[in-house]
Amino acid sequence: xxxPANVPNYFRAVSQVVSNQLTAGNQAxxxxxxxxxxxxxxxxxxxxxxxxxxxxNVSVTTGPAVSTQVRWAHTDITVPDxxxxxxxxxxxxxxxxxxxxxxxxxxxxxxxxxxGVGSAYSAKAVVSQFVSSMSASADVLALAKIxxxxxxxxxxxxxxxxxxxxxxxxxxxxxxEIQIEQSVPASSLRDPQHDNERVQRPEWLVVxxxxxxxxxxxxxxxxxFGGYYCPxxxxxxxxxxxxxxxxxxxxxxxxxxIFPSDDLLIVG
Amino acid sequence: MTSNLAKFPLFRTATIRGxxxxxxxxxxxxxxxxxTVLPNKLVVASSESQSPITRISIVFRAGSRNxxxxxxxxxxxxxxxxxLSTKNASQFAIIRNIQQVGAALYATTDREIVSYTLxxxxxxxxxxxxxxxxxxxxxxxxxxxxxxxxxxxxxxxxTRPLQLRAIDLVHNAAxxxxxxxxxxxxxxxxxxxxxETLQHYVASNFxxxxxxxxxxxxxxxDLESYAQGLKLETGEGNDxxxxxxxxxxxxxxxxxxxxxxxxxxGAALRDAKEALAFAVLQRxxxxxxxxxxxxxxxxxxxxxxxxxxxxxxSTTFNVSYADTGLFGILIAAPSKSAGSLVETAVKLLKCTxxxxxxxxxxxxxxxxxxxxxxxxxxxTLQNIGTQTAILRGASIQSPSQIVALxxxxxxxxxxxALKKAAKKLTLxxxxxxxxxxxxxxxx
Amino acid sequence: xxxxxxxxxxxxxxxxxxxxxxxxxxxxxxxxxxxxxxxASVFFFERTFDLGSEYFFDKINEGxxxxxxxxxxx
Numbered sequence: 001x002x003x004p005a006n007v008p009n010y011f012r013a014v015s016q017v018v019s020n021q022l023t024a025g026n027q028a029x030x031x032x033x034x035x036x037x038x039x040x041x042x043x044x045x046x047x048x049x050x051x052x053x054x055x056x057n058v059s060v061t062t063g064p065a066v067s068t069q070v071r072w073a074h075t076d077i078t079v080p081d082x083x084x085x086x087x088x089x090x091x092x093x094x095x096x097x098x099x100x101x102x103x104x105x106x107x108x109x110x111x112x113x114x115x116g117v118g119s120a121y122s123a124k125a126v127v128s129q130f131v132s133s134m135s136a137s138a139d140v141l142a143l144a145k146i147x148x149x150x151x152x153x154x155x156x157x158x159x160x161x162x163x164x165x166x167x168x169x170x171x172x173x174x175x176x177e178i179q180i181e182q183s184v185p186a187s188s189l190r191d192p193q194h195d196n197e198r199v200q201r202p203e204w205l206v207v208x209x210x211x212x213x214x215x216x217x218x219x220x221x222x223x224x225f226g227g228y229y230c231p232x233x234x235x236x237x238x239x240x241x242x243x244x245x246x247x248x249x250x251x252x253x254x255x256x257x258i259f260p261s262d263d264l265l266i267v268g
Numbered sequence: 269m270t271s272n273l274a275k276f277p278l279f280r281t282a283t284i285r286g287x288x289x290x291x292x293x294x295x296x297x298x299x300x301x302x303x304t305v306l307p308n309k310l311v312v313a314s315s316e317s318q319s320p321i322t323r324i325s326i327v328f329r330a331g332s333r334n335x336x337x338x339x340x341x342x343x344x345x346x347x348x349x350x351x352l353s354t355k356n357a358s359q360f361a362i363i364r365n366i367q368q369v370g371a372a373l374y375a376t377t378d379r380e381i382v383s384y385t386l387x388x389x390x391x392x393x394x395x396x397x398x399x400x401x402x403x404x405x406x407x408x409x410x411x412x413x414x415x416x417x418x419x420x421x422x423x424x425x426x427t428r429p430l431q432l433r434a435i436d437l438v439h440n441a442a443x444x445x446x447x448x449x450x451x452x453x454x455x456x457x458x459x460x461x462x463x464e465t466l467q468h469y470v471a472s473n474f475x476x477x478x479x480x481x482x483x484x485x486x487x488x489x490d491l492e493s494y495a496q497g498l499k500l501e502t503g504e505g506n507d508x509x510x511x512x513x514x515x516x517x518x519x520x521x522x523x524x525x526x527x528x529x530x531x532x533x534g535a536a537l538r539d540a541k542e543a544l545a546f547a548v549l550q551r552x553x554x555x556x557x558x559x560x561x562x563x564x565x566x567x568x569x570x571x572x573x574x575x576x577x578x579x580x581x582s583t584t585f586n587v588s589y590a591d592t593g594l595f596g597i598l599i600a601a602p603s604k605s606a607g608s609l610v611e612t613a614v615k616l617l618k619c620t621x622x623x624x625x626x627x628x629x630x631x632x633x634x635x636x637x638x639x640x641x642x643x644x645x646x647x648t649l650q651n652i653g654t655q656t657a658i659l660r661g662a663s664i665q666s667p668s669q670i671v672a673l674x675x676x677x678x679x680x681x682x683x684x685a686l687k688k689a690a691k692k693l694t695l696x697x698x699x700x701x702x703x704x705x706x707x708x709x710x711x
Numbered sequence: 712x713x714x715x716x717x718x719x720x721x722x723x724x725x726x727x728x729x730x731x732x733x734x735x736x737x738x739x740x741x742x743x744x745x746x747x748x749x750x751a752s753v754f755f756f757e758r759t760f761d762l763g764s765e766y767f768f769d770k771i772n773e774g775x776x777x778x779x780x781x782x783x784x785x
Contacts, residue, residue, distance in 0.1 A: 124753070
């Protein structure tokens with residue numbers, strides 16, 4: 001509120017050093033806290049000034065996506081120091097960075113290659129793990145071979161073993177049987193095979209006890225030819241395990257077998 | 269985000285031209301200007317200049333002369349609010365989408381008009397056009413965004429060049445209110461222009477009867493269909509006349525230079541003949557050197573000042589508004605010599621006999637500058653924009669048409685124009701005013 | 712950098728091909744040679760790594776494995 005009595009105080013332009021007992025009007029003034037004052041450029045030459053003088057309608061243009069955009073300058077933002085992350089070889093301003101370029105690159109690529117080597121190794125391990133899962137398991141492999149002591153099998157007898165879940169016939173043939181089988185001409189057979197192709201030692205016949213017809217187990221020392229006879233459909237095999245009569249198409253299979261010594265047979 | 273913005277197939281019908289007849293970058297400046305007025309009184313004007321750059325402008329007769337004492341400075345805030353979030357597009361979307369296609373969007377204000385202009389390559393304009401619609405007609409003025417531009421207002425005020433302030437002052441002295449309003453917000457008003465004030469100003473001034481849509485490098489039928497889609501309130505709004513009153517304003521700011529504007533009443537834009545006479549007079553008195561490194565022109569003012577005073581700059585300014593105009597001399601000089609220069613200028617305005625030779629020189633210079641300005645799309649657009657917003661479709665002329673009219677100006681018309689200007693003078697000065705005389709001191 | 716000075720400098724002091732540069736040019740410069748080097752080193756790495764891990768496993772499990780107690784049980 002202005003009181004009329006105070007009005008003259010507004011026209012004073014002297015500061016009171018010694019109070020004159022008059023009540024001064026409470027003039028509110030805020031001193032500007034500006035520290036930067038912009039001085040408009042007026043040109044330094046008459047020509048520059050002349051070019052800047054408007055001679056027609058004055059308009060002001062501004063826009064959101066044009067060059068009148070103002071970026072407020074911040075002077076309180078310090079430039080971050082990244083030297084903790086920089087390599088020592090490029091910190092010095094007196095040394096050319098290109099001098100250490102190769103060694104820096106080598107290091108980087110070496111790390112990359114190390115990862116490459118590691119992943120190649122792991123990849124190989126993983127792949128071989130999977131591939132090996134396709135091969136036979138250890139318990140199967142453990143039963144894959146069978147050792148047979150030949151001394152236990154008397155002449156003229158056919159002994160049945162279990163090998164890889166299947167019956168295995170080992171027959172100790174007599175001299176007579178050998179002669180008979182040797183003399184059978186291969187051309188007269190359904191599945192032509194000479195006896196010599198089927199046995200390693202003439203006195204020992206090693207065949208799988210699975211009928212080639214439908215997989216029954218033939219009976220030893222039976223049938224028309226004195227070898228094996230399949231009771232299921234009447235296939236007759238001779239003493240060399242060859243099909244001679246009946247529906248089976250093929251001879252009994254001879255597994256891989258070796259005779260490491262005179263009285264030992266290893267099948268598988 | 270932009271899916272609900274209407275898209276107009278504006279340039280489907282654009283003619284494809286062969287290389288042999290490729291138009292210059294600025295377009296053909298002499299091409300025909302077509303004008304139509306829509307049922308809602310919106311004026312559409314277009315000139316298919318074949319320029320590869322298309323410019324589309326939405327102009328409203330809403331310049332600073334429409335400000336009242338309670339919303340002084342609203343056009344400055346409005347100008348800086350161009351590009352703030354609108355009904356359908358965010359601030360980010362507007363800037364991003366326009367910059368992405370390589371177009372530019374800006375707002376221009378003067379005492380008569382507020383215009384929003386989009387310019388860019390033809391294909392870019394088609395994509396960016398919905399954002400021009402948004403910025404020009406769908407403003408929402410979110411309060412937090414409006415308050416954010418306060419710093420920008422302060423910067424704008426702080427960086428005004430003194431010659432611009434001299435022009436502002438001479439308007440203020442000559443017209444007091446209305447046309448006397450500055451293009452810049454007064455410091456005391458900063459922070460007081462609220463979102464509501466802006467909305468009210470836009471609602472009362474951005475009306476179809478006060479608006480026009482201008483295109484350069486656009487076919488008129490395309491522009492018409494675009495203009496029909498604009499959602500503008502119909503109406504004419506209120507125009508307050510702002511007659512010339514005259515007076516004197518001084519602002520002593522120190523420094524080395526004084527900027528002094530001596531002015532009298534000029535021609536209204538509606539009076540084309542008188543406006544041309546004033547334009548010829550302006551050139552006859554001289555608008556500063558055209559030649560590089562020369563320090564003075566060949567005009568009457570330079571001649572009457574003579575070679576005795578050096579290191580000053582002067583120009584004659586001539587502005588035509590809807591109902592009146594301002595014509596005068598603007599001098600920038602070291603404070604020592606400012607006094608005598610102002611006296612010479614006043615004397616020149618008061619008692620000069622314009623010779624036939626001066627008129628011919630003035631005509632030639634006017635024609636040259638009209639044609640040179642006509643080659644600039646921005647300039648032409650602004651020129652046509654002002655004409656359409658004020659004259660509402662009646663007798664709108666392209667720069668090349670105006671040139672043809674210049675010859676009809678006689679020496680007598682020019683002399684009459686000078687007489688009108690000198691009838692009541694206005695003086696406004698800013699800078700170091702130690703030696704600048706008051707108006708009543710000048711004999 | 713002045714191109715001319717750079718040229719003169721390199722003429723006066725021809726750069727010696729160091730170990731690092733040799734390695735870089737021969738191995739790491741091309742992706743193909745680097746991949747080849749990786750594959751080649753995997754053979755050695757696998758051998759060393761497998762033997763090494765085997766050795767450490769045995770050392771850690773000293774006296775617990777079948778091959779350690781095989782002689783005693785028979």
